[in-house]
Amino acid sequence: MLENDNDHPFQLQYDGEVGDFDYKGIEPNKARRKGPMKGLNPLYELVSSKQHQDIVRRNNYMPGQFEIWNSKPTGGNNKYWGGDYDLDNDGINEYVVRRGDEHGPIVAVNGYTTKQSDWLARRKFYEKYPDRENRKGKTVNSFMRDEYFNPTYDETGLKINKWAINPETDEEFIKYHKMYNFHAPGPLSPFRAIGQLIVYPAIKTAFLQIANGNEKLAKYVRKVVVEKYGIKAYESTVLSGIYNQLVRDPVLNKIQGKLEQLKQDYLTIKRATKGSSFNPNFENVQSADYKEFERWLFAKKEIKELVKNYVQTMLLTQKEQLKNSLISSIVQKLTSDIENLKQAATELLQNDLQKLHAQYE
Structure with a gap:
C-alpha cells in the first residue's frame, strides 16, 4: 500500500514562502441560524422561473444507500436523518431525509430532491x-x-x-445567474492545477519511461501498479499526498498562531445550527471532526486567497523542476517496490492479446 498523507513516499522540495495571513474573525451574520430549505411546493412552483429549481432523484437519499453515505465523513457526515414518515397522511409512509434530526427541514422524499435549475x-x-x-x-x-x-x-x-x-x-x-446555473467555468482550483500541471503528467511520463516509450505497455504498467497497491485511483492518491506536502502543511504552519481563534470561530458558527452541545474532537488531527474543521478552514476566503497566491508562484517558478523530480521519484519507487515491473506488464499485455486473438479463431 502507499503510505498515508503524512508519510508520503514522494518527497518534493519547494522553498517558496507562504504569504501573510490577515484574519479579522468571523462576520456577525455568519453565526446566525440558516432558514429551512424550500418546502414541498407543487411541481409548477418548483420548476417555474419563480423558484427556478429542478427535481432530481439522488441515490444517496435512497433507503439503504443513505445510511452508508451519511456515515462517511466525505458524504453526509452524520448531518442528516433518514426514515419512514407519512407526510400526506394517506396511511403510506414516504422515505424522508431531513437535515439534522427527525425534526429538521426536509431535504428529500423517496429519493427526490431539488437543485438549482440549469x-x-x-x-x-x-x-x-x-x-x-x-x-x-x-x-x-x-x-x-x-x-x-x-x-x-x-x-x-x-x-x-x-x-x-x-x-x-x-x-x-x-x-x-443568481437564479439559474449557467455551468460557467472558473479558474482551476490550486488542487486541480497541481494535479493537471505536475502530478498527472509526471505519473503518465513515469509509466511511459518504465515501458520504454511504449504507450500501450505503459497502460499495463499502470494496471500492475494498481493491483500491487490495491488503489484504483492511484493518480488521485498521489495528488492528495503531494498537495498536502506542498500546500496544506506549509499553510497550516503559517497560520499556526491564528489556529485557536479559527477553532473558536468554527465552534461559534457550528453551534448556531447544531446546538450548544456540539463539541468536536480537535485533539486527534486524523479524526473525522478535525478533517471537517480543515475542510471549513480551507474553504474560507482568506485561506483560499493565501493558497492561490502561494500555488501560483510555485507553478510560475518551479513547475518543471517539481514535475521532473516527481517523475524520478515515481520511477525509483515503483521499480523498487515491484520486482520486474516492466516484465509483469509485458506478460499481462501478451495475455490480453492472446485472449483477444483466441476470440477470433
Whole structure:
C-alpha cells in the first residue's frame, strides 16, 4: 500500500514562502441560524422561473444507500436523518431525509430532491444540438464550458485570460445567474492545477519511461501498479499526498498562531445550527471532526486567497523542476517496490492479446 498523507513516499522540495495571513474573525451574520430549505411546493412552483429549481432523484437519499453515505465523513457526515414518515397522511409512509434530526427541514422524499435549475443553459444546448446523434459525447456542462464560454487559461490555470463570452459582461448571465446555473467555468482550483500541471503528467511520463516509450505497455504498467497497491485511483492518491506536502502543511504552519481563534470561530458558527452541545474532537488531527474543521478552514476566503497566491508562484517558478523530480521519484519507487515491473506488464499485455486473438479463431 502507499503510505498515508503524512508519510508520503514522494518527497518534493519547494522553498517558496507562504504569504501573510490577515484574519479579522468571523462576520456577525455568519453565526446566525440558516432558514429551512424550500418546502414541498407543487411541481409548477418548483420548476417555474419563480423558484427556478429542478427535481432530481439522488441515490444517496435512497433507503439503504443513505445510511452508508451519511456515515462517511466525505458524504453526509452524520448531518442528516433518514426514515419512514407519512407526510400526506394517506396511511403510506414516504422515505424522508431531513437535515439534522427527525425534526429538521426536509431535504428529500423517496429519493427526490431539488437543485438549482440549469434551464437556460440546457435550452441553449438543445437549440444548438436538437438531434440526439449530434449530442453524443457532449453534456450541457461541457457545451457551456468548451463552446459557449470557452475560456483561455494562463500557464498556471489559476487565471482566465480570455473568454468567447465573458460572464462578467454577458447581459443574460448578469441578469439570471443568481437564479439559474449557467455551468460557467472558473479558474482551476490550486488542487486541480497541481494535479493537471505536475502530478498527472509526471505519473503518465513515469509509466511511459518504465515501458520504454511504449504507450500501450505503459497502460499495463499502470494496471500492475494498481493491483500491487490495491488503489484504483492511484493518480488521485498521489495528488492528495503531494498537495498536502506542498500546500496544506506549509499553510497550516503559517497560520499556526491564528489556529485557536479559527477553532473558536468554527465552534461559534457550528453551534448556531447544531446546538450548544456540539463539541468536536480537535485533539486527534486524523479524526473525522478535525478533517471537517480543515475542510471549513480551507474553504474560507482568506485561506483560499493565501493558497492561490502561494500555488501560483510555485507553478510560475518551479513547475518543471517539481514535475521532473516527481517523475524520478515515481520511477525509483515503483521499480523498487515491484520486482520486474516492466516484465509483469509485458506478460499481462501478451495475455490480453492472446485472449483477444483466441476470440477470433
